[in-house]
Amino acid sequence: MYITTEGVKSERAPEDSAKITMQATGALSWRKADVKYRKNEAFVDVIEDVNLLMSATGAVLRADVTGQIIMRAYLSDQDGLQSLPSGNRLGSKATKAAAGSVTLEDCQFHQCVKLGKFDSDRIISFVPPDGEFELMRYRATENVNLPFKVHAIVNEVGKTKVEYSIGLKANFGNKLFATNVVVRIPTPLNTARITERCTQGKAKYEPSENHIVWKIGRFTGQSEFVLSAEADLTSMTNQKAWSRPPLSLSFSLLMFTSSGLLVRYLKVFEKSNYPSVKWVRYMTRAGSYEIRF
Incomplete structure (x- = not known):
């Protein structure tokens, strides 16, 4: 602490002041x-x-x-x-x-x-x-500890098709379950049509996001599910190679x-x-x- 002509100033942090208050009065600032x-x-x-x-x-x-x-x-x-x-x-x-x-x-x-x-x-x-x-x-x-293991196989068949096989396995115990499991699988910009099938949940192609969205409401521990899909592509002039952005996963898991x-x-x-x-x-x-x- 030091004194100036403008008054008394202190270098103490707010938490130090709180400690002094508690020691002097027994009160807790929080x-x-x-x-x-x-x-x-x-x-x-x-x-x-x-x-x-x-x-x-x-x-x-x-x-x-x-x-x-x-x-x-x-x-x-x-x-x-x-x-x-x-x-x-x-x-x-x-x-x-x-x-x-x-x-x-x-x-x-x-x-x-x-x-x-x-x-x-x-x-x-x-x-x-x-x-x-x-x-x-x-x-x-x-x-x-990673709750989910994802095995993704994605093959480009020439310039007209992409084939997907996405396996998703729960690494947690079979007495637990995850909810709101969503896998977002990128597709090329020139995708014209998607055909998909999955062993659990629902999958849907969302053109505005260039994703296949695979949703599983409840995912029991130790379970494993697979999504298979084919993307038909339109031909484009000056077509650039697909950048293959990563697929993403979201979920909630209690306990x-x-x-x-x-x-x-x-x-x-x-x-x-x-x-x-x-x-x-x-x-x-x-x-x-x-x-x-």
């Missing part, structure tokens, strides 16, 4: 005092977007996960909420936890998190804001994480020891999930 609920509940959503770029030969060129932990806390302050730790099976670049730990990078936490506890014990301990907030965000680049992150327990500590309802949910979605052919 939480209202005397919050009351009839039913005390805590919900945790671990949401991950998995990104993939695979070569035409099946080599993984890029695979990573961007994740966030979203919390909804509806907890009373009857005698002062102490902390709400969620022990996680995870590690870091510097210090890995026990065998089977998950390596996370670029971890960012809400200001309510006690960072020392996380560094020493891999436990996220905090006094939560009231309502919904982002507790943590992270990245993972090692040992990424699965591509990073392997697992919340081992979720506990609420409050002096009056009131009962609380606690839920943990996982969701993995496609970020940029692309396969070249």
